[in-house]
Amino acid sequence: MESKIEVLSTVKIQHSPDLYKVVDALNRTLKENDLMFGLALDQQDKNKAIFTIYRT
Numbered sequence: 001m002e003s004k005i006e007v008l009s010t011v012k013i014q015h016s017p018d019l020y021k022v023v024d025a026l027n028r029t030l031k032e033n034d035l036m037f038g039l040a041l042d043q044q045d046k047n048k049a050i051f052t053i054y055r056t
Contacts, residue, residue: 005036006055012042015049023051 026037042048
């Protein structure tokens with residue numbers, strides 16, 4: 001069985017220590033809707049984070 005993950009949206013935002021809490025809450029709340037959320041530090045600017053929304 002092959003699982004396809006589709007990127008719906010990506011946005012670069014100001015990094016904050018509590019951003020992971022928002023992403024965690026979104027993942028817990030909306031996983032039944034086949035949505036997944038990701039957060040990563042921007043490699044070029046460590047003060048920015050990249051927030052991505054996926055459909056699974």
